[in-house]
Amino acid sequence: MHKYLGIDVGTTGLKGLVVSEEGELLDSYSYELDMKVPKPAWAEQEPEDWWIGVYEILKKVSRTHQIDVIGFSGQMHSLVVLDENNEPIRPAILWCDQRTTPQCKEATEAFGGEEKVISKIGNPFLEGFTFPKILWLKENEKENFKKIKKILLPKDYVVFKLTGTIGIDYSDASGTACFNVKTNYWDEEILETFGINMDIMPELYPSYGIRGEVKESLQKELGWKNTKVVSGGADNASAAFGIGISKAGESMVSIGTSGTVLTLTDKKEPDLSGKIHYFNSVIQDKYYYMGVMLSAAHSLNWVKNRFFHSSDWTEIEKRINQSVPGSNGIIFLPYLNGERTPHRDPNARGVFFGISSLNTENDILRATMEGITFGLRDSFELIKEKTEIKDMRIVGGGAKNKSWAKIVATNFKMPVKMPKIDEGGAYGAAMLAAVGDGQQLEDVLKWVKFKEIIEPNYQDIKIYDDYYEAYKNLYKSLKGNFEELAKIQK
Numbered sequence: 001m002h003k004y005l006g007i008d009v010g011t012t013g014l015k016g017l018v019v020s021e022e023g024e025l026l027d028s029y030s031y032e033l034d035m036k037v038p039k040p041a042w043a044e045q046e047p048e049d050w051w052i053g054v055y056e057i058l059k060k061v062s063r064t065h066q067i068d069v070i071g072f073s074g075q076m077h078s079l080v081v082l083d084e085n086n087e088p089i090r091p092a093i094l095w096c097d098q099r100t101t102p103q104c105k106e107a108t109e110a111f112g113g114e115e116k117v118i119s120k121i122g123n124p125f126l127e128g129f130t131f132p133k134i135l136w137l138k139e140n141e142k143e144n145f146k147k148i149k150k151i152l153l154p155k156d157y158v159v160f161k162l163t164g165t166i167g168i169d170y171s172d173a174s175g176t177a178c179f180n181v182k183t184n185y186w187d188e189e190i191l192e193t194f195g196i197n198m199d200i201m202p203e204l205y206p207s208y209g210i211r212g213e214v215k216e217s218l219q220k221e222l223g224w225k226n227t228k229v230v231s232g233g234a235d236n237a238s239a240a241f242g243i244g245i246s247k248a249g250e251s252m253v254s255i256g257t258s259g260t261v262l263t264l265t266d267k268k269e270p271d272l273s274g275k276i277h278y279f280n281s282v283i284q285d286k287y288y289y290m291g292v293m294l295s296a297a298h299s300l301n302w303v304k305n306r307f308f309h310s311s312d313w314t315e316i317e318k319r320i321n322q323s324v325p326g327s328n329g330i331i332f333l334p335y336l337n338g339e340r341t342p343h344r345d346p347n348a349r350g351v352f353f354g355i356s357s358l359n360t361e362n363d364i365l366r367a368t369m370e371g372i373t374f375g376l377r378d379s380f381e382l383i384k385e386k387t388e389i390k391d392m393r394i395v396g397g398g399a400k401n402k403s404w405a406k407i408v409a410t411n412f413k414m415p416v417k418m419p420k421i422d423e424g425g426a427y428g429a430a431m432l433a434a435v436g437d438g439q440q441l442e443d444v445l446k447w448v449k450f451k452e453i454i455e456p457n458y459q460d461i462k463i464y465d466d467y468y469e470a471y472k473n474l475y476k477s478l479k480g481n482f483e484e485l486a487k488i489q490k
């Protein structure tokens with residue numbers, strides 16, 4: 001029996017899954033990672049730490065399993081810079097790092113405005129994306145910039161350490177903000193306009209294309225034979241593939257630390273308003289629209305840890321059911337660390353609005369979940385304007401709470417399906433490995449099964465519609481106040 005290893009190179013940790021050639025989950029491994037915050041709003045990690053963690057996982061896996069193909073999924077957008085000896089020049093600058101606001105502004109202006117940028121690269125220049133980080137290095141770390149021979153994304157660095165080959169797959173390339181969505185190649189004009197040498201961009205590969213064998217010395221050490229590696233994909237694209245999303249209209253809502261809503265599409269048509277992202281999927285000629293909330297389950301954790309630290313998740317679910325839809329008048333804005341979709345506002349902050357002396361702590365808790373759901377609904381509504389949403393699959397830690405999944409289904413006014421295996425990008429990465437091993441894409445997609453379908457609560461639709469309108473209006477009213485607060489805090 002062939003076995004596959006799917007590894008997700010996440011921000012808070014690594015996850016490794018050993019999967020049989022029929023898709024059965026055989027074993028699971030994890031490794032925690034630290035994130036450095038050298039200055040407020042900065043976020044960095046040492047590429048070597050990802051490699052140390054992956055190496056640890058490989059050693060543990062090898063005690064029980066011979067692996068035939070390894071696949072990767074990885075945090076998107078984070079920049080790794082290599083020198084002429086293929087050594088990292090400095091720590092990686094991560095997707096959640098916000099230092100590049102001036103570079104994004106300058107680049108958008110120099111390039112003739114946001115619409116032109118979006119029509120080429122599918123997205124605006126956003127703080128989190130890779131290209132503005134290269135520009136930041138050019139302006140702020142001139143010596144480091146001069147040393148750059150290649151740039152990579154996190155999972156690609158690990159693939160390099162494993163195989164010695166340098167490259168990137170299309171799904172991660174499309175998140176760099178210098179990849180042209182029309183030509184499916186690096187955008188020469190953008191690179192040239194900003195004086196970035198095309199040679200530093202890695203070669204492009206399909207996500208399930210074999211990139212090479214694990215280095216001989218390492219295979220020997222692990223006791224493996226003929227272990228191959230595929231390029232892998234961006235974490236969101238891999239996670240979607242891992243729950244069987246392969247046709248236009250199939251969609252995912254993920255309630256993890258951050259929150260995402262994405263829908264697969266055949267359209268070569270980015271969102272020119274720049275509110276939702278447009279990236280290549282791990283499947284050739286398929287793309288996806290995606291909205292990203294920065295603090296989804298993170299907001300709930302904040303409330304739980306500060307005010308309900310003695311409650312476990314079962315009690316949290318009980319408590320929200322002791323309140324009512326609409327949380328007896330409380331609205332929560334889940335913008336603890338600013339927001340990406342739909343506002344693109346780093347100054348936005350969390351708000352509990354409408355508290356009266358009749359409210360209980362359970363109303364606060366329910367309002368938190370409802371506010372996060374409204375944030376996801378913002379992305380859902382924007383995607384619906386671009387394309388048809390045919391089905392919805394729900395994943396992430398928050399989806400373990402069925403009452404919350406019901407609130408999501410009611411707000412989206414459609415059933416949400418719970419996959420049997422909900423392991424994020426790592427399972428999708430193992431599926432990519434299986435395709436790289438020669439299995440048919442359609443057969444691998446059949447691995448995905450669902451354990452439950454949650455229907456909307458039709459009687460609550462009207463009340464959620466009303467509160468959702470109030471939620472949207474609240475941000476509009478407070479936008480100026482958030483700016484004022486940010487100025488005072490500076």
Ligand SMILES: Nc1ncnc2c1ncn2[C@@H]1O[C@H](COP(=O)(O)OP(=O)(O)O)[C@@H](O)[C@H]1O
Pocket residue numbers: 010012255256257258297298300301313314395396397398399400401404
């Ligand atoms: N039963 C639950 N009910 C609500 N939220 C939960 C529950 N279990 C976990 N969570 C939330 O999900 C989060 C983890 O989400 P997950 O998708 O596993 O990870 P991450 O996005 O951090 O990689 C936890 O931090 C917690 O806030």
Ligand SMILES: O=C(CO)[C@@H](O)[C@H](O)COP(=O)(O)O
Pocket residue numbers: 009010011012074075076077095128235236257258292
């Ligand atoms: O920036 C994005 C997508 O645009 C994030 O979704 C990162 O890709 C998240 O990485 P993890 O939190 O899963 O490590």
